[in-house]
Amino acid sequence: MQIKKTINEKTYVYDEKFFSGKKSLTINGKQLQLVGKKNFVDSETGEEYSVSGSFIKGITLNTKSEEIVLVKNKWYEWIVIILPIISIGVGLFCGAIGCMLSVLFSLLCAAINATICRSEKIRSAIVKVIIGIVTSAISTSAWFGIYWLIVQAILK
Structure with a gap:
């Protein structure tokens, strides 16, 4: 960076x-x-x-x-950077595997969102916030999907 x-x-x-x-x-x-x-x-x-x-x-x-x-950081950058961290709270209720996956994906997504916020190529704050929300949703879906597959494999 x-x-x-x-x-x-x-x-x-x-x-x-x-x-x-x-x-x-x-x-x-x-x-x-x-x-x-x-x-x-x-x-x-x-x-x-x-x-x-x-x-x-x-x-x-x-x-x-x-x-x-x-x-x-501007106010909206704090929101975009911290937004993926919220999914760690969900991961806490998913046991050790879910918690580990949520922390890993959330911190990676926070770093990606910080990089997007620092980008000179994207000037619009609205576009940065929208991209941040989308990456957070993708990150949360990814870790939860992996968690779900692991749980299903364990239960079979």
Whole structure:
């Protein structure tokens, strides 16, 4: 997942790999050196950047002199991101298998919805909300369908 934002003629690109967790930060095309878990240093100027937040919560870069907000969730983005998490409640009543499947599919869907919300290609908030609702419905249907097949196989 990559977040790109231009502020005051500086282009910030923060990249965090989903599976490996590898992080990188570039400013105006210049790669900064990773120091620590979420801290970066500009080797030329010595300026330190600290990353706070996450892809789902929003990302902010902090320096000694300023705070640079790369991503801040809007109200509808919170709804779209949290919507698939609701199906975990249903999974709690489906035993260990249903709960595991609901958590797996719901978190995957929340990450997909966050990616959709961050997408530059889709500008309309209404379209993002509709896509979020559809992906949540597909995710819930998928885990429940798999759960149902497993239960039917066990009962036979």
